[in-house]
Amino acid sequence: MESACSFLLLLILLVFSHLSCFNGEVIFEERFDDGWESRWVKSDWKRSEGTAGSFKHTAGKWAGDPDDKGIQTYPDARHYAISAKIPEFNNKDRTLVLQYSIKLEQDIECGGGYIKLLSGYVNQKKFSADTPYSVMFGPDICGTDKKKLHVIISYQGQNYPIKKDLTCETDKLTHVYTLIIRPDASYSILIDNREREYGSLYTDWDILPPRKIKDFKAKKPKDWDDREYIDDPDATKPEGYDYIPAEIPDPKAKKPDDWDEEDDGIWKAPKIPNPAYKGPWKAKKIKNPNYKGKWKTPWVDNPEFEDDPNLYVFKPLKYVGIEVWQVKAGSVYDNVLVCDDPEYAQEVAEETWGRNREMEKEAFEEAEKKRRAEEEEEAERARQEGERRRRDRDRDRRYHDKDRMRERLRRRHRPHDDYDDYHDEL
Numbered sequence: 001m002e003s004a005c006s007f008l009l010l011l012i013l014l015v016f017s018h019l020s021c022f023n024g025e026v027i028f029e030e031r032f033d034d035g036w037e038s039r040w041v042k043s044d045w046k047r048s049e050g051t052a053g054s055f056k057h058t059a060g061k062w063a064g065d066p067d068d069k070g071i072q073t074y075p076d077a078r079h080y081a082i083s084a085k086i087p088e089f090n091n092k093d094r095t096l097v098l099q100y101s102i103k104l105e106q107d108i109e110c111g112g113g114y115i116k117l118l119s120g121y122v123n124q125k126k127f128s129a130d131t132p133y134s135v136m137f138g139p140d141i142c143g144t145d146k147k148k149l150h151v152i153i154s155y156q157g158q159n160y161p162i163k164k165d166l167t168c169e170t171d172k173l174t175h176v177y178t179l180i181i182r183p184d185a186s187y188s189i190l191i192d193n194r195e196r197e198y199g200s201l202y203t204d205w206d207i208l209p210p211r212k213i214k215d216f217k218a219k220k221p222k223d224w225d226d227r228e229y230i231d232d233p234d235a236t237k238p239e240g241y242d243y244i245p246a247e248i249p250d251p252k253a254k255k256p257d258d259w260d261e262e263d264d265g266i267w268k269a270p271k272i273p274n275p276a277y278k279g280p281w282k283a284k285k286i287k288n289p290n291y292k293g294k295w296k297t298p299w300v301d302n303p304e305f306e307d308d309p310n311l312y313v314f315k316p317l318k319y320v321g322i323e324v325w326q327v328k329a330g331s332v333y334d335n336v337l338v339c340d341d342p343e344y345a346q347e348v349a350e351e352t353w354g355r356n357r358e359m360e361k362e363a364f365e366e367a368e369k370k371r372r373a374e375e376e377e378e379a380e381r382a383r384q385e386g387e388r389r390r391r392d393r394d395r396d397r398r399y400h401d402k403d404r405m406r407e408r409l410r411r412r413h414r415p416h417d418d419y420d421d422y423h424d425e426l
Contacts, residue, residue, distance in 0.1 A: 023341070024095075024339055024340045024341025024343075024344055025339060025340050025341070026337070026338075026339045026344065027086055027087055027089045027317075027338040027339055027340070028084070028086035028087065028320060028336070028337070028338040028339075029336070029337050029338075029339070029348070030084065030320075030335070030336040030337075031068075031334065031335055031352070032057065032069055032070050032071055032333075032334055033069075036057065036071070037057075039084050039085075040071075040082050040083065040084045041082065041083055041084070041085075041124035041125060041127075042054065042055070042081070042082050043081035043082060043083070043124065043125060043126065043127040043128065043323075044125050044126065045079065045081050045126060045127060045128040045129075046078075046079040046081075046128075051077070051078055051079055052078060052079060052080075052081075053073055053074065053075065053078025053079055053080035053326075053329060054073075054074060054075075054078075054080070055071040055072060055073060055074070055080065055082055055333075056071065056072050056074055057069050057071060057072075058070070058071075058072050058332065059332070060072060060103055060105050060330075060332045061105055061367060062105070062360060062363035062364045062366075062367045063356070063359075063360055063363060064355070064356025064357065064358070064359030064360035064363065065355075065356050065359065068334070068352070068356060069334070070101070070103075070332040070333050070334030070335070071332070071333050071334075072329075072330060072331065072332045072333075073324070073326055073329040073330060073331045074329045074330070075329055076326070076327065076328050076329045077326075077327055077328075077329075078325075078326070078329065079128075079129070079323075079324075079325050080322065080323070080324050080325075080326065080329075081127050081128060081129075081321070081322070081323045082127075082321065082322050082323075083118070083122065083124045083319050083320065083321035083322070083323075084319065084320050084321070084336075085124070085318060085319055086317065086318060086319060086320055086338060088316045088317070088318050089316065089317045089318075089338065090313075090316045090317075091181070091312070091313060091314060091317070091340070092183075092310065092313045093183050094183065094340045095180060095181070095182050095183065095340045095341070095342065096179075096180070096181045096312075096314070096317075096338075096340065097178065097179070097180050097337070097338065097339045097340060097341065097342055097344075097345045098115070098117060098135060098137055098178070098179045098337070098338055099176065099177065099178040099335070099336075099337040099338075099339075099345045099348065099349065100115050100138075100176070100177060100333060100334070100335060100336045100337065101174050101175065101176045101177070101333070101334045101335045101349075101352065101353050102138065102139070102174070102175065102177070102331055102332065102333055102334075103172070103173060103174040103175075103331065103332040103334075104139070104141070104169075104170070104171075104172060104330070104331050105172045105330050105331070105332065106172075106326075106328045106329060106330030106331065107328055108141050108326060108327070108328055108330075108331070109141075109142075109143070109327045109328050110141065110142035110143065110146075110326075110327045111140075111141065111142070111324060111325055111326030111327055111328070111331075112138070112139070112140045112141075112150075112324035112325060112326065113138050113139040113140070113141070113168075113324065113331050113333075114136055114137055114138025114139060114140060114150050114322075114324065115136075115137060115138050115320065115321070115322055115333070115336065116133040116134075116135065116136050116137075116320070116321045116322070116323060117133065117134050117135040117314070117317050117319070117320055117321075117338070118131065118132070118133045118134060118317070118318065118319040118320070118321055119132075119133075119134045119154075119314060119315035119316055119317055119318060119319075120132070120315060120318065121318075122318070122319050122321075124319070127321055127323065128323065129323055129325075131321075131323070132154065132157075133154060133159075133321070134153065134154045134314040134315060134317060135152070135153055135154070135179070135314070136150055136151075136152040136153075136159075137150060137151055137152075137177065137179045138150060138168070138177055139168030139169065139170075139177070140168070141168065141170060147167045147168055147170050148165075148166065148167065148168065149166035149167060149168040149177075149189070150162075151166065151179065151187075151189065153181075153201070153205065153207075153314075154314070155207045155311070160205045160206060160207050161205075162204055162205055163204055163205060163206065164197065164199070164204055166189065166196070166197060168191075169191060169192075172364060173357070173360060173361060173364060174332070174334075174353055174356070174357065174360060175191060175192055175353075176190075176191065176192050176193065176335070176349045176352075176353045177189075177190075177191055178190035178191075178193075178342075178345055178346075178349070180342050180345075181201070181312050182312065183312060184312075185200055185201040185202055185311050185312045186198065186199070186200050186201075187199060187200070187201060187204075188342075192349075192353065193346055193349045193350065193353075193354070201311050201312055202311065207311065208305065208306070208307075208308060208311065209302055209304045209305045209306075210302055210305065211301070211302060211305050211307075212299040212300065212301060212302060213299065213300060213302045214297045214298070214299060214300075215297060215298050215299070215300040216297060218297055218298050220295040221295075224292055224295050225288060225290040225291060225292055226291070226292060226293065226294050226295050227288050227291060228287070228288060228291050229285040229286065229287060229288060230285065230286060230287075230288045231282075231283035231284075231285065231286075232283050232284050232285065232286045233283075235283035235284055237281045238281075241281050242281070244274065244276055244277050244278075245274055245277065246273070246274055246277045247271040247272060247273060247277075248271065248272060248274045249268070249269035249270070249271060249272075250269050250270050250271070250272045251269075253269040253270055255267040317338070320336060320338060334352070335348065335349075335352045335353070
């Protein structure tokens with residue numbers, strides 16, 4: 001009894017210590033448990049055209065935990081739009097963390113798997129691709145060439161994509177995408193809790209003019225010595241160096257026995273390269289004591305740059321939304337998180353994706369094994385059917401050949417039969 005109480009006390013202390021370490025704020029967290037439909041609104045966009053998709057509550061075809069469900073796009077070749085209202089979040093002087101997981105379990109062929117944060121008022125029933133957003137983040141795949149990871153942010157009503165060429169995951173397993181934007185305008189992008197990219201809003205987006213620009217009016221100073229090595233001034237050419245021939249007679253050569261000087265002329269040994277010849281003399285190189293390095297165009301302050309200390313600040317965020325087009329449906333969104341603490345986001349990722357990833361991988365491999373077996377069975381059935389049809393064609397061809405042979409024999413004997421009948425009549 002005493003040991004049980006001690007264990008319970010230790011558990012309570014661990015829980016409280018964990019809570020005390022979390023000083024951030026969870027703005028919105030959606031794990032798509034029962035009742036999720038009361039928090040999300042499906043848009044009617046494209047419904048009148050018959051191309052509006054929907055979402056179903058499922059863990060997908062293979063899952064580490066079948067009870068850990070998300071929302072999956074369906075059916076194929078549709079526009080999918082759904083959004084949830086979140087408590088208003090102003091990220092001034094605060095870190096913004098946007099995180100979610102997605103499983104592209106279909107052969108997506110062409111389509112998006114990103115998510116959006118929206119500011120201002122949004123008519124959720126009319127939420128569409130034209131609805132202004134503050135952040136768009138996530139994968140976008142089309143064919144084998146486009147495997148892009150979008151990071152698009154809005155500034156003063158205009159959307160700016162990241163300049164870096166970022167790639168997303170393309171397998172059929174669940175992956176966690178995390179975007180972190182800090183008050184110093186730095187950012188980090190994580191995939192599966194590992195940092196894949198980092199930098200600054202100042203340099204990796206063309207939002208503001210650059211702080212520094214190259215001074216193309218500048219010219220290299222006349223006394224700038226950019227020769228890293230120079231000839232050794234103390235080096236001297238060895239005496240007689242210029243008289244060393246490049247070729248010499250082959251000392252091993254012998255005049256042929258049948259050589260006739262009257263007919264063939266005076267015999268001369270063929271020439272071979274002179275091993276003592278080192279080419280034109282050059283002084284050895286030494287390091288230049290006056291070397292200043294390669295001259296580069298200097299950077300100067302950009303007169304067009306005007307700093308905005310609130311570059312990282314968005315209009316108050318009020319909604320999170322999914323708005324994508326997919327040729328083949330089947331993407332499972334889950335574990336949507338908006339908060340201001342990257343460590344908490346990391347814990348959520350480990351608690352959800354990290355806990356299930358190995359089991360999901362095993363389930364996927366088992367499903368792939370079953371799929372390959374079914375394909376092999378189908379291929380074998382097709383092979384056997386093809387073989388049967390070939391045998392039938394061969395049999396029919398033999399029958400037709402026999403019929404043609406009988407007809408030829410009948411025609412061949414018919415004139416003789418007529419001749420015999422004629423003689424009988426006579």
